[in-house]
Amino acid sequence: MTYDAMLPFETTIRWIKKETRDTFSCALKITSRDIAKSYTFQPGQFNMLSLPGIGEAPISISSAPKDREILHTIRIAGDVTTHLSKLNVGDGIGMRGPFGNHWPLDEVEDRDLMIIAGGLGIAPLRSVIRHIVLESSRGAFSTCPSLPGKKILLYGAKTPKDIIFRDEFPRYKDIFQVYLTVDKADPEEYWKGEVGLIPVLFKKFSLDPLRSVVFMCGPEVMMTSLARDLTAKGVPSEKIFVSTERNMNCGTGFCGHCLLGPKFVCKDGPIFRLSDIEMFWDVREI
Ligand SMILES: Cc1cc2nc3c(=O)[nH]c(=O)nc-3n(C[C@H](O)[C@H](O)[C@H](O)COP(=O)(O)OP(=O)(O)OC[C@H]3O[C@@H](n4cnc5c(N)ncnc54)[C@H](O)[C@@H]3O)c2cc1C
Ligand code: FES
Numbered sequence: 001m002t003y004d005a006m007l008p009f010e011t012t013i014r015w016i017k018k019e020t021r022d023t024f025s026c027a028l029k030i031t032s033r034d035i036a037k038s039y040t041f042q043p044g045q046f047n048m049l050s051l052p053g054i055g056e057a058p059i060s061i062s063s064a065p066k067d068r069e070i071l072h073t074i075r076i077a078g079d080v081t082t083h084l085s086k087l088n089v090g091d092g093i094g095m096r097g098p099f100g101n102h103w104p105l106d107e108v109e110d111r112d113l114m115i116i117a118g119g120l121g122i123a124p125l126r127s128v129i130r131h132i133v134l135e136s137s138r139g140a141f142s143t144c145p146s147l148p149g150k151k152i153l154l155y156g157a158k159t160p161k162d163i164i165f166r167d168e169f170p171r172y173k174d175i176f177q178v179y180l181t182v183d184k185a186d187p188e189e190y191w192k193g194e195v196g197l198i199p200v201l202f203k204k205f206s207l208d209p210l211r212s213v214v215f216m217c218g219p220e221v222m223m224t225s226l227a228r229d230l231t232a233k234g235v236p237s238e239k240i241f242v243s244t245e246r247n248m249n250c251g252t253g254f255c256g257h258c259l260l261g262p263k264f265v266c267k268d269g270p271i272f273r274l275s276d277i278e279m280f281w282d283v284r285e286i
Helices: 033-038 079-085 119-137 166-172 198-203 220-232 274-280
Strands: 009-020 023-030 046-051 055-060 070-075 092-099 112-118 151-157 177-182 212-217 240-243 271-273
Touching (some): 046 070, 046 079, 055 079, 070 119, 119 151, 119 212, 151 166, 177 198
Antiparallel strands (some): 009 092, 240 271
């Protein structure tokens, strides 16, 4: 079988991990060796996952390119995600991709990198976080000065039980300054992180606006609020990158479902420079 990103190919579930009450991670292996050899992706891209007779949904890749399996972290929302949640290890899932652009690490250079994630927004960011952690542990970023600046990770969830990848954050602390916050702490659960919305936590930070690059993904209300705070602090909107979501159908720039102003989220995104899309943020699909 030859690889064509536009055509579905078969993958097999290697393992499944329940992350929270409504979210699970699912590690996939491409069944055909030839396709597996040709398939590559960059952090921030997504795949279209499909089940015959049910449908197809765009899902971000949450693993790093150097990981053995392709990880997807999925929240149960409707038909496709509900059916995906009922599968077992060894079952097959159709995949097309990868699609979309990637987190622009080349924009970071020697600047400080601030990664901000809200809720499920951590999924596409985990790919770049893990990529940086894996590269750093190989010494690549300490020997070549590609990412010598500070690296800060801010992640917020509704409650401690809603934190996705919770067991991984301590491992990122060698490379990132990690700050976790929850909207509400559950009195029954021990919680030693912050309590409050991410924009409230963010206000406590002092950052050098002209040395900072921001990668952000989360609910749009969080991103619009943070975009205002970041630009008020003097971070240029050209240095703020946001991963967006719109309803998708074709995934290839034909149907117009995913339009964000004149931009196609499937083709031109999902990651945009804030300065390119801030004026279209409130416009929904055609
Ligand atoms: C680039 C990208 C990356 C994504 N990454 C992830 C990820 O990593 N993990 C993840 O869990 N999800 C991700 N999503 C979201 C996921 O693709 C959607 O939730 C998808 O709709 C789920 O498919 P479904 O069939 O399960 O649900 P659907 O049946 O599509 O329903 C999901 C929800 O969306 C509403 N909806 C569906 N279609 C429309 C429409 N046309 N107009 C208005 N509302 C509609 C439904 O009412 C329902 O509330 C991503 C989306 C995009 C665009
Ligand atoms: S999903 Fe059809 S144009 Fe983007």
